[in-house]
Amino acid sequence: MYQCVSFYKVYKDNNFSRSTPHYFAIQAESAVDFLHSVVIHPWAKGGFLRSYAYLCHQIYNIALRKMADNYLGRKMEEYFSRPNTRKTHHSPSLGKLLLKNRSHRAYDEEFLVREDQLRRIIEVNCRVASARNQQVLRFRPVLKDEADRLTPLIRMGGALPHLHLPAEGSRPNAYIIITSTIEENRYVDIDLGIAAQSMLLQAVEIGLNGICIAAFDREKVKQEFHLESDPLLILAIGKGLDDIELKTISKEEDHTYYRQEGRHIVPKLGIDDLIIK
Numbered sequence: 001m002y003q004c005v006s007f008y009k010v011y012k013d014n015n016f017s018r019s020t021p022h023y024f025a026i027q028a029e030s031a032v033d034f035l036h037s038v039v040i041h042p043w044a045k046g047g048f049l050r051s052y053a054y055l056c057h058q059i060y061n062i063a064l065r066k067m068a069d070n071y072l073g074r075k076m077e078e079y080f081s082r083p084n085t086r087k088t089h090h091s092p093s094l095g096k097l098l099l100k101n102r103s104h105r106a107y108d109e110e111f112l113v114r115e116d117q118l119r120r121i122i123e124v125n126c127r128v129a130s131a132r133n134q135q136v137l138r139f140r141p142v143l144k145d146e147a148d149r150l151t152p153l154i155r156m157g158g159a160l161p162h163l164h165l166p167a168e169g170s171r172p173n174a175y176i177i178i179t180s181t182i183e184e185n186r187y188v189d190i191d192l193g194i195a196a197q198s199m200l201l202q203a204v205e206i207g208l209n210g211i212c213i214a215a216f217d218r219e220k221v222k223q224e225f226h227l228e229s230d231p232l233l234i235l236a237i238g239k240g241l242d243d244i245e246l247k248t249i250s251k252e253e254d255h256t257y258y259r260q261e262g263r264h265i266v267p268k269l270g271i272d273d274l275i276i277k
């Protein structure tokens with residue numbers, strides 16, 4: 001009997017929380033077990049010592065089960081009451097995006113840019129600044145099925161004419177043509193710069209690359225894509241293949257980009273040359 005009381009104390013003292021949903025299930029199960037050991041078993045099997053031993057054994061089992069359950073219950077409660085310390089996916093910092101946002105002139109032709117990716121890139125324009133908030137820019141996505149009509153009308157790498165960029169085998173297969181609903185003016189051009197840079201940063205954030213292209217045949221692009229107004233700028237979008245490095249230069253040095261052992265080098269002014277003193 002002493003054994004029974006001590007086992008009972010063990011499971012009584014283990015602070016089982018009544019708020020956990022499985023508490024009720026355990027209670028019901030315990031009641032059935034207890035009934036079986038006290039009422040049914042002695043009747044069925046007979047013999048006082050055997051019944052007493054069986055009763056002790058049952059209470060011991062219940063106590064163990066409850067302790068185990070209580071342990072899990074407590075762990076669950078602890079877990080859910082903890083502040084959420086799980087690491088969430090963080091977007092790359094602006095610094096990293098700016099660094100990765102290099103003008104690529106060679107693209108992986110195997111990688112096909114999808115419509116939803118261009119849509120996501122264009123969508124940044126729903127959130128950017130616009131002079132007098134006129135939002136006059138419009139965007140024509142161009143995917144693989146139409147890209148071959150646009151590629152011959154653009155020119156890349158004006159400073160590297162001998163490379164004839166974009167080279168065969170590494171041409172872009174997606175573009176965004178930017179037009180305006182009004183005649184081009186100072187404010188349209190400022191909006192254009194904001195839109196282009198924002199879209200390129202978005203492209204980089206989703207693992208793509210791009211380049212602004214101003215050197216293209218405006219008239220032919222307008223005709224070929226049945227545009228209502230003149231195209232102002234084209235973005236090529238894709239998986240960039242160029243190996244590009246920024247090199248800090250002084251304002252006296254040549255600003256022209258160049259190739260060195262297969263690497264594309266882009267000279268950039270340092271902060272002291274940018275600030276007006």
Ligand SMILES: Cc1cc2nc3c(=O)[nH]c(=O)nc-3n(C[C@H](O)[C@H](O)[C@H](O)COP(=O)(O)O)c2cc1C
Pocket residue numbers: 101102103104105155156157158211212213214215216244257266
């Ligand atoms: C408005 C604008 C128009 C550009 N047009 C062309 C172009 O027609 N062809 C080209 O190869 N690159 C073009 N570029 C890309 C520049 O050459 C490039 O930004 C520059 O070499 C610096 O390289 P980075 O963009 O990697 O910093 C253009 C860039 C801008 C901002």
